[in-house]
Amino acid sequence: MKNPTQEINISFDDYVRERTERIGRRMEGGVPNYAFASDYALRQKINQIPGVFTVFKALTSHMVPVMRQKFMREATRVTPNQFPKIFAMTKDCSEMLGIGLPTVYVQPEIGQLNAFAMAIEDSEPLVILYSSLVERTTDQELKAVIGHECGHVHNNHGIYNLIVEILVNGVGVNLPGVGDILRLLTAPIQIAIRTWGRAAEITCDRAGIICCGEADSTISVHGKFQSGGLLSGQAINVDELLTQYEAMRETPVRLQELVSTHPAGVRRILAAREFVHSEPFYSWHPEMKTPGMRLYTKEELDSRCKRYVDVMKGGK
Ligand SMILES: [Zn+2]
Numbered sequence: 001m002k003n004p005t006q007e008i009n010i011s012f013d014d015y016v017r018e019r020t021e022r023i024g025r026r027m028e029g030g031v032p033n034y035a036f037a038s039d040y041a042l043r044q045k046i047n048q049i050p051g052v053f054t055v056f057k058a059l060t061s062h063m064v065p066v067m068r069q070k071f072m073r074e075a076t077r078v079t080p081n082q083f084p085k086i087f088a089m090t091k092d093c094s095e096m097l098g099i100g101l102p103t104v105y106v107q108p109e110i111g112q113l114n115a116f117a118m119a120i121e122d123s124e125p126l127v128i129l130y131s132s133l134v135e136r137t138t139d140q141e142l143k144a145v146i147g148h149e150c151g152h153v154h155n156n157h158g159i160y161n162l163i164v165e166i167l168v169n170g171v172g173v174n175l176p177g178v179g180d181i182l183r184l185l186t187a188p189i190q191i192a193i194r195t196w197g198r199a200a201e202i203t204c205d206r207a208g209i210i211c212c213g214e215a216d217s218t219i220s221v222h223g224k225f226q227s228g229g230l231l232s233g234q235a236i237n238v239d240e241l242l243t244q245y246e247a248m249r250e251t252p253v254r255l256q257e258l259v260s261t262h263p264a265g266v267r268r269i270l271a272a273r274e275f276v277h278s279e280p281f282y283s284w285h286p287e288m289k290t291p292g293m294r295l296y297t298k299e300e301l302d303s304r305c306k307r308y309v310d311v312m313k314g315g316k
Helices: 012-024 037-047 052-074 084-097 131-136 139-154 158-169 178-182 187-212 216-227 238-250 255-261 264-275 279-284 298-309
Strands: 103-107 115-118 126-130
Touching: 037 052, 037 187, 037 298, 052 103, 052 115, 052 126, 052 158, 052 178, 084 103, 084 139, 084 187, 103 131, 115 139, 115 158, 126 131, 126 139, 131 139, 139 187, 139 216, 158 178, 158 187, 187 216, 187 264, 187 279, 187 298, 216 238, 216 264, 238 264, 264 298, 279 298
Parallel strands: 103 126
Antiparallel strands: 115 126
C-alpha cells in the first residue's frame, strides 16, 4: 500500500517560499491589495504636516512603554492556556494575513465595547480587547474584530492608529504626561488624523472580513457597537437599523447629504457589504469564487466606499 504521507511536501524551504509568494501576490506597491486607497494617500499627507514627527516621537517614547506596563499589570494575557479560543482566533487571523502573532490582552472595561492594536516599530504588536466586547460578541464577531486589529498591524498603521484611539476613544488619555503631549497636536493635525482614521477603519474592516471569509460578522458587530451590545439576548436587526437611517430619504435631503447624517457604524456596514463583491476579497478566497461572478475591481470598490467615508463626521 502506498504511504499517503510520502506525497506531503515537508520541505521548510518550500513552505517559506510558497508562503512568501502567496503573501507577495497580495501586496501592491508595498501595501496589502485590500487596503482602501485613501488610507495610504492620507497617511502620506499627514507626514508632510510640519510638527507631526515631533508629536509622534514624543508619544512613542513616552506613552507606549507606560501603556505596555499598564496592560501587563492590569490586563490578562491571552495564551494557549488562557482564553484558548481567543488565542486560536488570533493565530488564524495572523496566519491568514501573513503577519507575526500579536500578543493579545483582555482588559477589564465594563460597558465599553472597544478593541485596539498597538503596533509600534521595534516592539512586538499588541492587541487589546475590552472585556465587554469579548463578553457581548459571538465567536465569529470577535474573530472579525481580531482580524480587524491584525489589519492595523498588517498595514503598518502603528503610531497613527494609536493617536486615533487616543483622540476618538480616549485610550490612555488619563496616563500621566499624555495630556501635555496631546496639546502639541494642532487642530489641522487632529483633523488630518481623524480623517485618515476613518479611511484606515475601512481597510481594517476588510482585513476582518478576509479573516472570517464573510462580511456578516463584521456587519453584526457594527450593529452591536451601534446599540451597545445588549446583554439581554435581544439581537440587533441590521436591516432595520439601515432602514432607520434610510428613512431620512423621505425628507427633502439629497442622497449624499443623507449618507453624511449616518453614524460611522452604519456607513461601515454599507462599506463592508460592498467588499464581499470585489476582486480583492476573492483574491484571498479563490475557493469561494464561482464562474460568471460580476465583481468590482479595486478601483470600483474604493470609489463606491469613498462616498461613505469622505462625508464621515463622527469617530469610530
Ligand atoms: Zn480599527
